[in-house]
Amino acid sequence: MVQIPYLCRMEILPVALQAYLDDHCDPEPEALQKLNRETHIKVLRPHMLSGHYQGRLLSFLSKMVAPKRILEIGTYTGYSAICLAEGLAEGGILHTIEVNHEMEEIINSHFKLTNVENKIKLHFGQAEAVIADLQEDVFDLVFIDADKKNNFVYFQLVFDKVRSGGLIIIDNVLWKGKVYGPEKDADTEGIRKLNDHIAVDSRVEKIILPVRDGLLVIRKK
Numbered sequence: 001m002v003q004i005p006y007l008c009r010m011e012i013l014p015v016a017l018q019a020y021l022d023d024h025c026d027p028e029p030e031a032l033q034k035l036n037r038e039t040h041i042k043v044l045r046p047h048m049l050s051g052h053y054q055g056r057l058l059s060f061l062s063k064m065v066a067p068k069r070i071l072e073i074g075t076y077t078g079y080s081a082i083c084l085a086e087g088l089a090e091g092g093i094l095h096t097i098e099v100n101h102e103m104e105e106i107i108n109s110h111f112k113l114t115n116v117e118n119k120i121k122l123h124f125g126q127a128e129a130v131i132a133d134l135q136e137d138v139f140d141l142v143f144i145d146a147d148k149k150n151n152f153v154y155f156q157l158v159f160d161k162v163r164s165g166g167l168i169i170i171d172n173v174l175w176k177g178k179v180y181g182p183e184k185d186a187d188t189e190g191i192r193k194l195n196d197h198i199a200v201d202s203r204v205e206k207i208i209l210p211v212r213d214g215l216l217v218i219r220k221k
């Protein structure tokens with residue numbers, strides 16, 4: 001496979017270790033390799049895409065939960081939505097929310113190519129407004145991966161909609177190490193606020209996985 005040069009590296013692990021991990025998990029499915037490559041060629045900020053290793057982890061976690069309903073906040077080009085949809089139970093549905101309409105063509109074409117278009121409902125708009133309008137009121141799995149300064153807002157908005165035993169997964173919680181450094185910008189503060197809240201929230205079990213830019217996996221008790 002042609003290697004794609006990563007202009008902006010998101011992984012926190014050393015390159016050689018990440019390569020070893022990539023080589024020792026399931027291969028990236030061909031259709032996702034195509035989406036990964038097309039995103040890198042055609043779309044701004046391709047480092048936002050979950051990618052091979054994190055994508056396989058999302059698929060794995062989703063298969064363990066076998067969710068009937070998934071909510072994703074932050075679709076981008078649809079990579080993580082396709083990974084999460086791999087674990088949907090028969091008849092299950094994934095709702096994904098994206099604010100940027102320019103993504104519509106690439107998202108829909110790859111949902112078709114991977115035969116998930118009937119399992120995924122794509123919503124365009126500000127996540128807060130879309131979540132308020134959603135008809136579904138119970139989710140088995142939620143993936144939060146949009147504007148980081150609003151992580152806490154999204155967590156609070158979805159918490160009551162997640163069933164007991166369900167998962168909330170939040171991406172980029174280590175924010176390239178800024179969360180444990182002196183930075184005070186809005187995104188870093190938003191991520192830090194949620195991480196600190198979750199750490200002492202007795203309603204949930206939680207663990208930060210040092211995968212890529214940090215993946216916080218939360219299980220509602």
Ligand SMILES: C[S@@+](CC[C@H](N)C(=O)[O-])C[C@H]1O[C@@H](n2cnc3c(N)ncnc32)[C@H](O)[C@@H]1O
Pocket residue numbers: 048049050051073074075076077078079080081097098099100125126127128145146147
């Ligand atoms: C990190 S990317 C998502 C990557 C994707 N989940 C993946 O792993 O392939 C974040 C996306 O959230 C979208 N976004 C940012 N703010 C948003 C908002 N307020 N409501 C909905 N989507 C938003 C951005 O346009 C961007 O496409």
